[in-house]
Amino acid sequence: MALTYEAAAGADFSAFLGRGTDGKASLDLLVRGARCAGCLAKIEAAVAGLPGVEGARLNLTSGKLTVGFRTASGDPAAVIAALDKLGYPATPYDPGQAQVAHDKEGRRLILALAVAAFGAMNTMMFSVPLWAGLFGQELGPATKQVMMWFSGAVGAPSAIYAGLPFFQSAWRSLKARRANMDVPISIGVLLTLVISFSETVLNGRDAYFDAAVSLLFLLLIGRWLDHQLRARARSAAGDLLAMQAPAAAVLDRDGQAHMKPLAEVQPGDLVLVRAGERIPVDGRIEAGMSELDNALLTGETAPVAVAQGAVCRAGSMNLSGVLRLRALARSEDSALAAIARLVEIGAQSKSRYVQLADKAAAIYVPVVHTAAALTFAGGWLVGLGPREALIRAVAVLIITCPCALGLAVPAVQIMASSRLFRRGVLVKSGAALERLSEIDHVVFDKTGVLTEGRPRLIDPAPAAVTLAAPLARASRHPLARTLAEEAGEGPLASQVTEHAGQGVEGLIDGRRARLGRASFVGVESRGGSETELWFGFDGDTKVRFRFSDRLRQDAAETVAALKARGLTVEVLSGDVAGPVAAAAEAAGIDAWRAGLTPQQKAAAVDALAADGRRVLMVGDGLNDAAALAKAHAAMAPGTALEASQNAADLVFSGEGLSSVAAAYDVSRVARRRAMENFGFAALYNLVAGPAAMLGLVNPFVAALAMSGSSLAVTLNALRMGRKP
Amino acid sequence: MTILLFLAPFSLGLGLLAVAAFWWTLKAGQYEDPAGDAARILLDDPADRPGA
Numbered sequence A: 001m002a003l004t005y006e007a008a009a010g011a012d013f014s015a016f017l018g019r020g021t022d023g024k025a026s027l028d029l030l031v032r033g034a035r036c037a038g039c040l041a042k043i044e045a046a047v048a049g050l051p052g053v054e055g056a057r058l059n060l061t062s063g064k065l066t067v068g069f070r071t072a073s074g075d076p077a078a079v080i081a082a083l084d085k086l087g088y089p090a091t092p093y094d095p096g097q098a099q100v101a102h103d104k105e106g107r108r109l110i111l112a113l114a115v116a117a118f119g120a121m122n123t124m125m126f127s128v129p130l131w132a133g134l135f136g137q138e139l140g141p142a143t144k145q146v147m148m149w150f151s152g153a154v155g156a157p158s159a160i161y162a163g164l165p166f167f168q169s170a171w172r173s174l175k176a177r178r179a180n181m182d183v184p185i186s187i188g189v190l191l192t193l194v195i196s197f198s199e200t201v202l203n204g205r206d207a208y209f210d211a212a213v214s215l216l217f218l219l220l221i222g223r224w225l226d227h228q229l230r231a232r233a234r235s236a237a238g239d240l241l242a243m244q245a246p247a248a249a250v251l252d253r254d255g256q257a258h259m260k261p262l263a264e265v266q267p268g269d270l271v272l273v274r275a276g277e278r279i280p281v282d283g284r285i286e287a288g289m290s291e292l293d294n295a296l297l298t299g300e301t302a303p304v305a306v307a308q309g310a311v312c313r314a315g316s317m318n319l320s321g322v323l324r325l326r327a328l329a330r331s332e333d334s335a336l337a338a339i340a341r342l343v344e345i346g347a348q349s350k351s352r353y354v355q356l357a358d359k360a361a362a363i364y365v366p367v368v369h370t371a372a373a374l375t376f377a378g379g380w381l382v383g384l385g386p387r388e389a390l391i392r393a394v395a396v397l398i399i400t401c402p403c404a405l406g407l408a409v410p411a412v413q414i415m416a417s418s419r420l421f422r423r424g425v426l427v428k429s430g431a432a433l434e435r436l437s438e439i440d441h442v443v444f445d446k447t448g449v450l451t452e453g454r455p456r457l458i459d460p461a462p463a464a465v466t467l468a469a470p471l472a473r474a475s476r477h478p479l480a481r482t483l484a485e486e487a488g489e490g491p492l493a494s495q496v497t498e499h500a501g502q503g504v505e506g507l508i509d510g511r512r513a514r515l516g517r518a519s520f521v522g523v524e525s526r527g528g529s530e531t532e533l534w535f536g537f538d539g540d541t542k543v544r545f546r547f548s549d550r551l552r553q554d555a556a557e558t559v560a561a562l563k564a565r566g567l568t569v570e571v572l573s574g575d576v577a578g579p580v581a582a583a584a585e586a587a588g589i590d591a592w593r594a595g596l597t598p599q600q601k602a603a604a605v606d607a608l609a610a611d612g613r614r615v616l617m618v619g620d621g622l623n624d625a626a627a628l629a630k631a632h633a634a635m636a637p638g639t640a641l642e643a644s645q646n647a648a649d650l651v652f653s654g655e656g657l658s659s660v661a662a663a664y665d666v667s668r669v670a671r672r673r674a675m676e677n678f679g680f681a682a683l684y685n686l687v688a689g690p691a692a693m694l695g696l697v698n699p700f701v702a703a704l705a706m707s708g709s710s711l712a713v714t715l716n717a718l719r720m721g722r723k724p
Numbered sequence B: 001m002t003i004l005l006f007l008a009p010f011s012l013g014l015g016l017l018a019v020a021a022f023w024w025t026l027k028a029g030q031y032e033d034p035a036g037d038a039a040r041i042l043l044d045d046p047a048d049r050p051g052a
Helices: A037-048 A076-086 A097-134 A141-175 A182-201 A209-242 A337-351 A356-381 A386-399 A403-422 A430-436 A446-450 A462-473 A478-487 A555-564 A577-587 A598-610 A622-630 A642-647 A658-693 A699-721 B003-027 B034-040
Strands: A025-031 A053-059 A064-069 A090-092 A247-251 A257-261 A270-273 A283-287 A290-293 A304-306 A323-327 A425-427 A441-444 A451-458 A494-499 A503-508 A511-516 A531-537 A542-551 A568-572 A591-593 A615-618 A633-637 A650-652
Touching: A025 A076, A037 A053, A037 A064, A037 A076, A037 B034, A064 A076, A076 A090, A097 A141, A097 A209, A097 A699, A097 B003, A141 A182, A141 A209, A141 B003, A182 A209, A182 A356, A182 A386, A209 A386, A209 A403, A209 A430, A209 A699, A356 A386, A356 A403, A356 A658, A386 A658, A386 A699, A403 A425, A403 A430, A403 A658, A403 A699, A425 A430, A425 A658, A430 A633, A430 A658, A441 A446, A441 A598, A446 A451, A446 A577, A451 A478, A462 A478, A462 A503, A462 A511, A462 A531, A462 A542, A478 A531, A478 A542, A503 A531, A542 A577, A555 A568, A555 A577, A555 A658, A568 A577, A568 A598, A577 A591, A598 A615, A598 A622, A615 A622, A615 A658, A622 A633, A622 A642, A633 A642, A633 A658, A650 A658, A658 A699
Parallel strands: A441 A568, A441 A615, A568 A591, A615 A633, A633 A650
Antiparallel strands: A025 A064, A025 A090, A053 A064, A247 A257, A247 A270, A270 A323, A283 A323, A290 A304, A425 A650, A451 A542, A494 A503, A503 A511, A511 A531, A531 A542
8 A cells, every 4th residue: 555645745755856967956756647748738738837847848658757946955745745736646665776887787788789780771772782692693702792892891899899798707607607698699600701701812602791780680679678668667666666655754863744755764763653554663662542453464364452562573564543653673674584585585586486488598509509509510521611611600690690599588487467557467577487487386365465454344334424424534543434435425423532542432413422442432343354333422322333454356257267277276365264264265265374483484384395386476565575576487366465465476456356367368378379489490491400501591592581580489479469 | 992981981981870860869869758749739838929
C-alpha cells in the first residue's frame, strides 16, 4: 500500500532538493495520472506559476516532473500541494546514481549500433562491385584492389568500435575462466578482420569486411533489445518503490516534522508515524498508542495493539493512532539481518543460473572451433596450402557465427515481456522468464497473495451498518473505513473524537455513540479468529461487526488453471492454522503449512529444490523475501514490500492473481519460440558449416546467409507479439 | 574509374554526416520523452494565443 502525503501537509521535504551546477535547487517528482497533452500543459503551467519556481518540465513518457527553483532553496511541499490540488498525486523521487551509470551504457550501445549501421552500409557499397566480380562481371584487378582497400578502410575501424562491447565482455568472461557467447563472436570478428586485411595487402581473392560489420550490427540489435528490457523493468520497478514513500517524518527539537529520505534517518531520531503510514525504521514507541498491522512482516492478519515502550519493526502498518518512535536502527539495518542475509544467499544462487543462450554457447563453441581447426588442418593436408586453408577456416567461423543465437533469444524475450507488461506484469530480466518456464511447483503465501491482504466485512447486517456508518465515515481506522465503504455515501457524525488505539466517539442525531474495540464500547470481547469492531449508542445494545481477509476473486480460478497445466500447488504461511486452512480450502489447495517463520519458509523451498522440484514462489511479505530469493522463480504483487519486490523476478500489479497463470503461459510460449530458433540455427549451421569447409562460400553467400538467418529468427520471435 | 576516388569519399562523408547527426539527436535528448514531444506539439504557445 502506498503512502500518501495528505497527512504530511506542511512537512518539510527539503531533503529531496537537488543542487544544479549553477547552485540553484531542483526537485524530481514522480507524478501519477498524467497521460495527455492537457495534463501536461496544466501541470507545467501550475507549477511554473508558483512563487520561487523558475520552470517545470514533465516527461510524459516516464511521468517524472523536474522542477527548477530560482534560488538555492525551494519549497517542495508547495509543489506537491499544487499538484495534489490538480488531482495528480506526486512523490519526491531520488534519481539515484545507478540510473545515470546505466543510461551511459545504453548510449554507448546505441552509438555502437549507429556506427555498425554506417559501417555495414558503406562497406557494402564497396562490396557490391566485388560481388559482381564473383559472377564474372567486368572488374579490373586494379579496381578490385581499390574496392578492397576502401572496404577495409571503412569496415575495419567500424567493426573495431562496434565490436568493443563484445570484446570487453569476452575478455571479462575469459578472465573468470568461462566462455560466454561473446568469446566466439570476438574470435570470429577479429580473425575475419585480420585475414581480410592480409588478403587485401597480398592482393588476394576475398575480403570479408562487410560480413564482420553486418554481423556486429545484427548482434548489437539483440544486445540493445536485451538492454532495453532490463532498463525498462528497472525504471518501472523503481517507480513502484518510489510510490512506497522513501521518506520518514523526523521531528526536530522544536517538534517540527521534516520529511527525510529513509537512508538519512539515524538511530536516536524521533520519528512521527501517522495512522495509515508504515513504520519507516525499527523503533521504540515514545508516545502514543495504536494498532499495528504486521501482515507484510509475518503474515498475521489480526492487528496487534501497541503502546508506549513497545518495539515496532519497520514495515508494519500503523492503523489507528499517531506514534512517536525513537529510531533504534538505520533503515538498512532495520529489516531483520537474518532475512537480509538469506535473501543475499538466495540471490547468489540465482546468479549462477545459466541462461539458455549460454547453454547453447557451451555446446556451440567447441563444435564450431573444432570444425574450423579441422578445416584448416584438413585443407592443408589435402594440399590447399596454408593461406587457402586458413581462408576456408575463417569462412567457417564467419558463416556459423552465432548471430541467430545472439538475436533470437533477446528478440523473443522482449516480445514476451512487452506482452506481459501490457497485462501489468513486470519482468525484471530475460533469465527470469526462462526460469519461470521451467517450474513444476507453485508455492503461494496466504496474506496479500491468495487473499486481498486487507479486512473485509463479513455477513453485514444492512440495518446495523447504516446505523454505525456516520461514525465510521469520520474515522481513519481501516476497519471503520471498510465499514463506511460498505455503507456508501451518507451523513457524518458530529463532535467526533478519535481515541487512538481505542475507537471513535461522536453524536449521531444527537445521541452519543461509540465505535471501536470491545472494551471501548463497554462489552466483553468474544474472541475468535476474526477481527472485530463494536458499535453502540450509550446505554443501548451493542452490535458486533466481524472482518476477515477475503480471498482474491480469481484465486480459485488461478489455482485450477495452474493445476490444469500440470503444476502442483501449495500454501506456506506465517499466519495461524485456522485462517490458512480456510483460505487454502476456498482456493482449492490441498497442501498447506501454517505458522512458519521466514527461515522455515526458505528451508521449505530449499527442501523442495533438494527433491528436484523447481519452485515458483509467489509472496509479498518480508517473511517471504528469503523464500522468494531462494525459489527457482519468484513473483510478487506490486503492493509487496521493497525487499520482496527486489527478491522477485516478476512483479504483477492489479487486483487479479490470474497474472501468475498468464505469466507462466507466456514464459512457456517464449521458451518454445527460443527453442524453435535454436533448432533453426542448428539446421542452418549444419548446411552452411560443411559448405564453408568445402570452400563453396564466398563473401556474397556469407552476407546473404547471415542476414537471411537473422531475419528468419527475428520474424519467428515477432510472432510472440500476437495472441497465441 | 578515377571518378571513384572522388565519389567514394564523398558518399562516405554523407554517411558520416548522418552518424554525426544521429549522435547529436541522441546527445540533445530527443529520445527521452517521445510521448511528451508528441503531446507538446498540440499545445498552443502562450504568445500565439489571441489576446495574449
